[in-house]
Each structure stands twice: as C-alpha cells, then as structure tokens.
Amino acid sequence: MTTSNPIDVPDAFAASYGRNSGASGRAWITALPGLAAEFLDRWTLRPDGPAGHGMASLVLPVTRADGNTPLPTPRGRLNFRTVKSDEEAIGLLARILPGTLDAYSRADIARSSIEEYARFQYHDELLSYSSPREWWRIGVREDGEPVGLVVPARSPNGFVIAYIGVAEGHRGHGYVDDCSRKEPACRPPRAPNASPRTRI
Template sequence: MPFTPNDLTIRPITGPEELDLFRELPYVLDHELADDLAERRRRPEWMWIARRGDRVLARVAWWSRPGDLVPDRLDILDVLDGGDDARRGGAPGPDRLDVGELLLRTAMSAVLPAGSTPPEYGRFVAPDWRDTPASARTVQDRMAILRRTGAELFVERLRLEWRPGASPLPAPAGHLAFRPVDGTGELIDLMTSALTGTLDAHGRDDLTRMSARQAAVRHYEDELARFTSPRDWWCVATLPDKEPVGFVIPAHNGYNPVIAYIAVLPAHRGKGHIDALLAHGTRLLAEQDVPRVRAATDLGNVPMARAFRRAGYVEFGREITMTWS
C-alpha cells in the first residue's frame, strides 16, 4: 500500500524567502542555493519539501544550466536523519524512506515532462562515506529511495582538488608543444577520436546509443560550449612534427576553476603524455591566481586517478551517480 500519511504536507518552496526552511536539512551545496536561484540554475518550482507540522522531513531539488527549461540533474535528496527522527518529529525507522519516496514521486510528476526519462542523480559525499555506520546509512538510505523509483547506480566518481601552497605546481614537460584549439571542428574531431577505448562511464554509455561523433557533439554542446571562461585556455598538445597527441580543456564552470576535459588520443596512450597535459592545464589555471583547481574522474578510471595524484591533486570527496533507464 502506498505511504500517504494525512499529516504530511508536500509542496515546492514559494521562492528565495523560504530558503532557510529548505536548508533545515543540510548539504554542502546549501551556500550556493541563493545564487543558483538568482542565476536561474534552479527554480522554486523545482525545490520541494515534505513537512509534518513545522518540521521538514525530506527535500528534493533539481539543477540546470542557466536558462534551461527542464532540469539537467537531480542533485539534492535528503531525509531527516534516522537517529533524530523520533525526538524531532520525523518519521521513525523505515518510514523516513517512505516519506522520501512519496516526496520524490510527487515532485517528479510535477517537475519532469510527462513520459520522459528522469535526468541523472548526482550527489556529493565524503571520500570515506563507507567507513562509518552513520555516513554509510545516510548514503544508502538516499540510494534506497531512488531505487524505489527505478534508478540504479551508474558510477561513483572521485572529486579531486589542487591548491596553491598545499601542492607544488606540476613541472612543465619539455617533450610536447602546446597550441590553442583550432576551432570547434578540430575539438570535436579530437573528442571523437578520444572516445576510442575510453574508460569514462558516461562516454562508454553514450557509445551504446550513438556514434562517437554524435557523442562528442552532444558533450560539446551540452557542456563545453556553455563555458564563459576564455576559449584560448583550451590547448592541444603536439609532437615536434605537429601531430596532436591529446588536449586539455581548463575552464571555469561558474563555481570553480576546473579541468573540464583531458584526453590522450588512442595512438599515443601509455607514453606519459597525460602528465604533460595535466601539468599544462593546471599551470594555466594557476596563472590566473585561482584559490583551487578541481577535477573529477571515475573511481574505476585508475590511470587517470593516478595521473591526478602525481600532479598533486588530492581526493576531497566522491560523487554518487544514479540513472533511470
């Protein structure tokens, strides 16, 4: 039987004036919510809460790139922690999962286009989230709610960061030359080639549904083309004979300086070129006097993770991604 308690109120927030209410359940991104609303990366009608009396028991929210009419990802899903439920008016025991499921299903039916596949879920978690019972239970509860609506784990990703002063600048490599990307066409050609043999879960999934070029075009249009940071930061690495061996896309994503994309072309892998590309991208951003450079890679992409660590990047978090089919 569906869980439909009569004393539960489920609704979107009315606007920025209810952000304090929405933030009763904490998350590391809470400090960004006001700016996200102002920049139209979020909308009040995409931010929902479940309340019993004056207590928020659960919340969900979607995010998009500025100006998009439909959400790009579900990135907030929280339920009142089980250890505090009974004391604070929350749903005791397993019922909190029922509250979360009911909220999510109700919000999805109102927010997402009818008949559409929901956008992916991505949640930042601590790097050691499995190591303590409380943190493991919190992450697993959220995943359980999502599974009830048909989502499955897609990939776990490492969140990495380089900070000036905390890590030395990676040394420049003398065996490669760097030049700006020669327009959109060249970049899409390079991205298409780089998808051969990729270890990236999103790239591999794209290749099950479309050609490598179609996947490259979509990635470019959905993400890279939207960056407002200078495109002359985007670089191709070449051998002395001008042959490209790879490329790196340093950028600012609206929140942080990032290594947005980095790849070695298939014919040149296994020769240490990734270290030179990463050093170049990191040094370019460091020259902008940034407080940090962030990056991410799949937990299973061991070669890329090792390259980031060699360059002085440290793991500061993980991201759990789940998808609906």
C-alpha cells in the first residue's frame, strides 16, 4: 500500500519546532511527511482528516485500509479504578519505569534512581496536565494487582493519552491494549461532535 494523500505538516508546528530545535529540528520537520507516510504504509493505515500536533509530535487521525479503527478490541482482563493517592501513583510509576524505552526517562533515571524519578515525574509532569485526576485510571488484574496506569489529558487539539504504561513483569500480555481502549474509564467522554478516529 502506498499512501496517496500527502501528509501536510501544520505551519504553526513546523515554525515552532524548527525555531526551538535548531537545524536538526528543521531537518526533522522537512523529513516528517516522508516518515509519516512510511509508518502509514507499514501499518496499512490511511489519513482520515487534517494533521494536528502537540508540542513535539505530529498527530494524524487515521483509519485502517478497510475503514475500521486500527485499535485492538479490549480483552476485558483488567478492571479499572481511580488512583487512590499520590503515593499509589508514584509507586506504580516506579514499577513501570524499569525497562522503559523512553530515552529521556532512561537518562533521568541514570542521574538519580527509579524511585526519585518516579516522584519527580509524578509531581513535575503528570500533575501539570490541565485535566481532572478523576480521569486517571489504574488497570488491575482479577487478583487485585495493579499493572497499568493511563492518564488522559486535554491538548489544544482535543483529548490525548498523556501517559500510559504497564509495570515491568506484566508487559507482553496486551495489557496496554486494554488500557488504551477502555472507554470511558481510561479516556474522557467523547465530545458530542467528536469523531471516533484514532490518532497516531
């Protein structure tokens, strides 16, 4: 499959990212339409509306080639509940961070410890989102063990998943799919005029 629709990078995003990231940022913006098209082709997706953006990411509404959403159907193996306390969320973050693929988190952990970084990430990042903490959900197995955390948030372009993670030792079982598809527990209610499109 070859993406026939060109990917348009929003001008405001290109200008902001290029200005704040220097020459390497401008080169990345120039390459971005091709990178996006490559991933759309690899995952057999097609654009389904104009591109949006976050502070450092292109946001594309997409559908599969057959017109359906590319998100997997939740398997229903997790129950979801609200976060009981700051300490519970920080403790779960400390179980999620080991083995993270996020380069920034790995660098920060190397300079401190997982426990210190979990506390910092909770207070400095997660609490900074302008979304009610009542939206946050912990995914819990049937035996009562918390295994995942998902933090929906508002962005200038709509609702996003600001943070999602599965605890070390529980990855590879599809729990992240359950978290990303749980509605409305893991995501804020859809606005009346919003479409059910998926954004990558």
